[in-house]
Amino acid sequence: MARRRRIRPASALESLSPLLILSQIVALQTAFYAVATVLLLFTAVVLGVRFSLDWPFSWVPVNGENAAGWTVAIVWLANSMTSVVAITLLVGRTKLVLDFALTIHFIHLLITTLYSRSLPASWLWWAVQLGSAVITVSLATWLCQKRELRPLAFGGRARLIPTGGDGHEMVPLKRDQEP
Amino acid sequence: MYHLFKGLYYYATTKEGTLPVCPAVCAAAKYSILLLGLDNAGKTTLLEKIKSIYLAHAPAPRQGAQPPTVGQNMSTIPLPAPLPPIYLKIWDIGGQESLRNLWTQYYTSSHAIVFVVDSTDKARIEECRDVLEIVVDAEDTEGIPILMLANKQDREESLEVEEIKEVFNKIAERLSARDSRVLPISALTGTGVKESVEWLVTRVMRNKEYRPPLMR
Numbered sequence: 203m204a205r206r207r208r209i210r211p212a213s214a215l216e217s218l219s220p221l222l223i224l225s226q227i228v229a230l231q232t233a234f235y236a237v238a239t240v241l242l243l244f245t246a247v248v249l250g251v252r253f254s255l256d257w258p259f260s261w262v263p264v265n266g267e268n269a270a271g272w273t274v275a276i277v278w279l280a281n282s283m284t285s286v287v288a289i290t291l292l293v294g295r296t297k298l299v300l301d302f303a304l305t306i307h308f309i310h311l312l313i314t315t316l317y318s319r320s321l322p323a324s325w326l327w328w329a330v331q332l333g334s335a336v337i338t339v340s341l342a343t344w345l346c347q348k349r350e351l352r353p354l355a356f357g358g359r360a361r362l363i364p365t366g367g368d369g370h371e372m373v374p375l376k377r378d379q380e381p
Numbered sequence: 382m383y384h385l386f387k388g389l390y391y392y393a394t395t396k397e398g399t400l401p402v403c404p405a406v407c408a409a410a411k412y413s414i415l416l417l418g419l420d421n422a423g424k425t426t427l428l429e430k431i432k433s434i435y436l437a438h439a440p441a442p443r444q445g446a447q448p449p450t451v452g453q454n455m456s457t458i459p460l461p462a463p464l465p466p467i468y469l470k471i472w473d474i475g476g477q478e479s480l481r482n483l484w485t486q487y488y489t490s491s492h493a494i495v496f497v498v499d500s501t502d503k504a505r506i507e508e509c510r511d512v513l514e515i516v517v518d519a520e521d522t523e524g525i526p527i528l529m530l531a532n533k534q535d536r537e538e539s540l541e542v543e544e545i546k547e548v549f550n551k552i553a554e555r556l557s558a559r560d561s562r563v564l565p566i567s568a569l570t571g572t573g574v575k576e577s578v579e580w581l582v583t584r585v586m587r588n589k590e591y592r593p594p595l596m597r
């Protein structure tokens with residue numbers, strides 16, 4: 203089937219490279235689970251309970267009925283800082299923060315549903331996701347904005363090197379592509 | 382994930398480019414650059430500076446030497462090696478309010494827009510933003526690189542680049558994906574001028590599928 207093909211601005215294509223976006227998503231999700239696991243492991247040790255993979259991957263531990271559930275909920279909220287830092291460092295673009303932040307939580311919903319074999323039925327779990335998403339979006343947006351407005355050295359060459367943080371430049375300039 | 386799917390869709394529906402390989406053809410490629418900005422921003426001085434850097438025998442501009450531009454100035458600049466062998470046709474159009482509706486006629490044939498800002502003129506920064514907004518929102522400027530120059534950085538009282546960026550980012554945020562950049566320059570001393578030209582060269586050449594150069 204012949205599909206209609208269009209010519210698009212180079213900038214649109216470069217900033218939407220699926221491979222780049224996919225690898226960023228993978229990296230963010232990995233950071234999200236890695237730090238969460240460490241934090242939960244630490245919490246389990248402090249609480250003196252046995253740690254299992256249920257802690258990071260199941261929604262069941264996040265319940266509002268006992269103190270342990272609330273502790274786990276707070277750990278998950280603290281873990282939103284992981285996403286804040288990771289998004290600021292790996293993505294860095296204010297306009298993309300909302301998308302990436304929601305994606306992390308959406309993938310977490312998928313994984314936890316598959317792992318627990320049921321949609322999360324704990325209200326606290328949903329509340330934690332909402333809180334975590336709000337924290338991630340607002341803090342990461344704020345940090346990325348600060349980064350984008352970073353001062354530039356006047357006249358130096360440094361700013362022609364891609365940094366990913368220069369918000370006004372939607373596509374980092376790659377000098378090596380000059381002939 | 383939205384951007385992932387958008388990117389996949391773009392890749393699936395974008396025409397594969399056929400790059401011109403013949404160096405003879407490439408050598409004659411001409412890209413038009415439009416210098417825009419309020420009057421007194423330094424557009425004419427910048428054009429004179431670019432000429433003095435890239436053309437032999439062109440005199441360097443002096444302070445206060447440029448009368449307000451009536452009509453337009455145009456210079457064709459052949460780029461010296463190691464830059465690619467292309468020509469930049471730089472258009473300097475008057476920035477007075479009465480001349481601004483002439484700008485639109487140039488959009489379709491230009492490959493990049495340079496928006497020059499007088500960083501010392503804090504009083505007109507709002508006006509500047511409004512005018513840039515009009516340029517950016519124009520249908521015919523879609524998909525072409527925009528370079529914003531914070532000019533007169535040699536003057537003590539010039540705004541910080543961050544302050545200019547703050548103004549510019551508000552506009553840039555609304556754009557989907559666009560080549561844009563803010564650079565601090567001094568058209569008088571020449572600081573940052575080469576970097577600006579190099580940025581433009583890279584961007585217009587990368588965008589040549591979407592907006593092909595004039596061949597002659």
Ligand SMILES: Nc1nc2c(ncn2[C@@H]2O[C@H](COP(=O)(O)OP(=O)(O)O)[C@@H](O)[C@H]2O)c(=O)[nH]1
Pocket residue numbers: 418419420421422423424425426427443444445446447448449450476532533534535536566567568569570
């Ligand atoms: N100090 C300083 N003055 C500049 C600079 N660029 C332009 N000017 C001065 O600003 C005034 C207006 O410049 P002009 O090029 O005519 O602006 P145009 O209306 O945008 O073409 C002139 O007096 C220039 O000498 C600069 O980088 N530094």
Ligand SMILES: [Mg+2]
Pocket residue numbers: 424425426447448449450473475476
């Ligand atoms: Mg002028």
